[in-house]
Amino acid sequence: VTRPAEPLDAPFYAGCQDPVLNNTARASAVLLMLARNSEVDGATASVRSVQEQFNDNFGYPWVFLNDEEWSEEFKEKVGQAVGKEGNVEFKQIPKKMWGYPDWIDQDKAKANMQVMKDKKIQYGGLESYHHMCRFQSGFFFDHPALLPYKYYWRVEPNIRFTCALTYDPFVSMQAHKKRYGYNIALWERGQTVPSLFRKLSDFKSAHYLPTSPLWTAMIDASYMPWPFRRALAWLRNRDGNGDLWNMCHFWSNFEIADLDFFRSDAYRKVFEYLDKDGGFYYERWGDAPVHSLAAAMLLKPEELHHFSDLGYIHDGLQYCTFQSTQEEKKRGFGMPPGISGKGHGKIEGREEVGCRCQCDPDARVVEP
Ligand code: GDP
Numbered sequence: 001v002t003r004p005a006e007p008l009d010a011p012f013y014a015g016c017q018d019p020v021l022n023n024t025a026r027a028s029a030v031l032l033m034l035a036r037n038s039e040v041d042g043a044t045a046s047v048r049s050v051q052e053q054f055n056d057n058f059g060y061p062w063v064f065l066n067d068e069e070w071s072e073e074f075k076e077k078v079g080q081a082v083g084k085e086g087n088v089e090f091k092q093i094p095k096k097m098w099g100y101p102d103w104i105d106q107d108k109a110k111a112n113m114q115v116m117k118d119k120k121i122q123y124g125g126l127e128s129y130h131h132m133c134r135f136q137s138g139f140f141f142d143h144p145a146l147l148p149y150k151y152y153w154r155v156e157p158n159i160r161f162t163c164a165l166t167y168d169p170f171v172s173m174q175a176h177k178k179r180y181g182y183n184i185a186l187w188e189r190g191q192t193v194p195s196l197f198r199k200l201s202d203f204k205s206a207h208y209l210p211t212s213p214l215w216t217a218m219i220d221a222s223y224m225p226w227p228f229r230r231a232l233a234w235l236r237n238r239d240g241n242g243d244l245w246n247m248c249h250f251w252s253n254f255e256i257a258d259l260d261f262f263r264s265d266a267y268r269k270v271f272e273y274l275d276k277d278g279g280f281y282y283e284r285w286g287d288a289p290v291h292s293l294a295a296a297m298l299l300k301p302e303e304l305h306h307f308s309d310l311g312y313i314h315d316g317l318q319y320c321t322f323q324s325t326q327e328e329k330k331r332g333f334g335m336p337p338g339i340s341g342k343g344h345g346k347i348e349g350r351e352e353v354g355c356r357c358q359c360d361p362d363a364r365v366v367e368p
């Protein structure tokens with residue numbers, strides 16, 4: 001008798017943990033939000049959602065980061081949203097982590113930004129957005145306020161969870177040796193990262209890094225005969241072999257990750273190489289494709305976790321939890337699931353799993 005293989009990446013728990021599974025020792029972990037003072041309402045809403053659906057039961061600390069000084073209003077309103085018992089820090093980002101490094105040709109950067117603006121590439125013309133993506137790619141994990149922690153959960157203004165999370169995801173990440181957790185995977189806009197895949201692939205070859213199944217999963221499977229592929233190698237989002245990145249990436253506005261992955265020599269080398277190249281400014285590399293392709297290059301498939309039990313909404317995209325189809329179940333909840341993009345990102349009627357979770361964007365799910 002052959003038994004079905006253990007799913008590679010099943011949810012940590014099926015259904016609601018009732019009572020809430022919060023009696024284990026807390027992990028070394030923090031909730032992190034980068035925001036602007038002007039986003040006070042969106043930030044407050046996000047904090048309320050995370051608190052209600054999760055953190056009122058777990059009491060993890062929050063760190064809020066800003067490139068500017070925090071307004072009194074922000075600190076007061078957001079502090080209140082966390083609650084009296086909460087452990088909250090409002091910190092500024094050191095200048096050396098935010099802004100042009102000295103090797104960037106700022107005239108070229110600005111000229112390219114103008115071109116991106118004219119081409120209507122989202123945020124392409126917005127200088128601060130480029131600084132933000134560089135910070136979120138290469139610096140947040142070294143911010144002094146994060147140094148005490150091993151795991152982090154990234155929260156953005158204007159996000160919402162539609163499911164209660166009734167176990168400790170950090171403890172589970174640790175127990176399962178997971179290093180990178182995501183919820184939504186979707187396709188990047190190629191115009192923002194025309195040369196990123198090629199450069200990372202060159203880096204991978206230069207350092208003789210093995211090709212993990214995750215990396216392969218990022219490559220478009222619609223193969224062409226070799227000579228044709230090679231001939232296309234100079235085109236955007238193709239590597240030296242002519243392989244095409246399928247643009248799949250993890251949407252990093254939600255992330256639960258092991259900060260020591262980002263702090264590893266391997267990741268730092270990748271970031272330094274990209275940073276020297278200048279694509280954070282000459283193109284509009286987002287931190288999402290950078291995190292994703294680095295994870296695909298450096299992590300083992302079993303070190304990734306799809307939080308398929310989280311209902312999550314941001315910017316008009318929503319992930320609804322689902323009891324996978326039998327087919328997906330056999331494949332171990334389809335991991336690498338996001339990699340195919342299937343069932344992600346769009347509001348879709350799906351059978352649901354546990355946790356009084358609904359796909360109704362207006363659903364309020366509050367713990368009993
Ligand atoms: P999108 O998710 O790519 O559409 O971009 P967002 O506008 O949501 O920005 C991503 C994250 O970076 C959010 O947490 C924002 O609050 C934050 N952010 C973006 N630009 C800035 C900035 O100039 N200063 C600060 N402090 N935060 C920023």
Ligand code: MN
Pocket residue numbers: 156253314315
């Ligand atoms: Mn966002």
